[in-house]
Amino acid sequence: MDFQQLADIAEKWCSSTPFELIAAEESERRMDFYADPGVSFYVLCPDNGCGDSFHVWSESEDCLPFLQLAQDYISSCGKKTLHEVLEKVLKSFRPLLGLPDADDDAFEEYSADVEEEPEADHPQMGVTLLRRSMTEEKCSLHSSCTF
Numbered sequence: 001m002d003f004q005q006l007a008d009i010a011e012k013w014c015s016s017t018p019f020e021l022i023a024a025e026e027s028e029r030r031m032d033f034y035a036d037p038g039v040s041f042y043v044l045c046p047d048n049g050c051g052d053s054f055h056v057w058s059e060s061e062d063c064l065p066f067l068q069l070a071q072d073y074i075s076s077c078g079k080k081t082l083h084e085v086l087e088k089v090l091k092s093f094r095p096l097l098g099l100p101d102a103d104d105d106a107f108e109e110y111s112a113d114v115e116e117e118p119e120a121d122h123p124q125m126g127v128t129l130l131r132r133s134m135t136e137e138k139c140s141l142h143s144s145c146t147f
Contacts, residue, residue: 003029006045006082013086018097033089039063039096041089045082054085066092 007024010031014021019039023032029045040060046053054074058064070088074080094101 003045007031009082010043010086013083017086017090018099019090035093035097037096039093041067041093043082043085043089054080054082056085056089063093063096066096068092 003024003026007021010021010024010033013019014033018035019033020035021031022034023030025031029047030042031045032040032042034040038060040063041056041058044055044057056067056070056074058067067089069092070085073088074085
């Protein structure tokens with residue numbers, strides 16, 4: 001994939017994140033990103049635009065430790081796309097950006113889709129029925145098992 005296509009992918013990704021693509025140097029195949037409050041990193045892109053040879057780094061000592069997750073992801077097996085790498089970087093920087101954990105978002109979306117069952121008129125009735133059915137099961141288990 002040529003570098004301009006990668007830069008277009010990065011611009012599109014930035015449009016849905018707090019990051020800006022502040023520099024794209026084709027000769028170095030490097031893209032620099034920045035988000036307030038002072039979160040910065042860069043990506044070095046491989047010549048073919050896909051694969052496990054992307055490289056992410058930050059010149060900020062405050063940001064660098066947060067990139068470990070993305071660096072581990074890149075070095076793991078399998079080919080990675082630029083979009084996948086950028087998504088992992090975003091997940092890595094969520095604490096610095098003051099964003100909720102990605103897992104929290106997924107849970108909120110899931111729980112918002114789930115319709116709650118209407119409450120019973122007598123909430124204790126369900127507990128009583130459950131106890132009764134468990135007692136019946138226990139009795140039937142005792143009669144079928146020999147000790």
